[in-house]
Amino acid sequence: MTGETMAGKPEVVLSKGDNIMMYMHVTGARPDGRRYDNDQAYLYRFREGKLIEGQTIPVDQHAFHEFLAD
Numbered sequence: 001m002t003g004e005t006m007a008g009k010p011e012v013v014l015s016k017g018d019n020i021m022m023y024m025h026v027t028g029a030r031p032d033g034r035r036y037d038n039d040q041a042y043l044y045r046f047r048e049g050k051l052i053e054g055q056t057i058p059v060d061q062h063a064f065h066e067f068l069a070d
Helices: 061-068
Strands: 007-016 019-029 035-047 050-058
Touching: 035 061, 050 061
Parallel strands: none
Antiparallel strands: 007 019, 019 035, 035 050
8 A cells, every 4th residue: 555665763662561652753655646744652462472452543643544545
């Protein structure tokens, strides 16, 4: 979908126990010219060293939706 252009730069990484939160600046481009340049939060939960749950939370949900919409 993005021709391997999606990239993220971690700005904040926090952890407590089996939980990790990252705040990243993410960029990407679509072949049709749409661009994404925004912040996102990621929440991950691990159990016994394995990922059991993950969430991506775009700061600007409208921009994220427009970028991914067909």
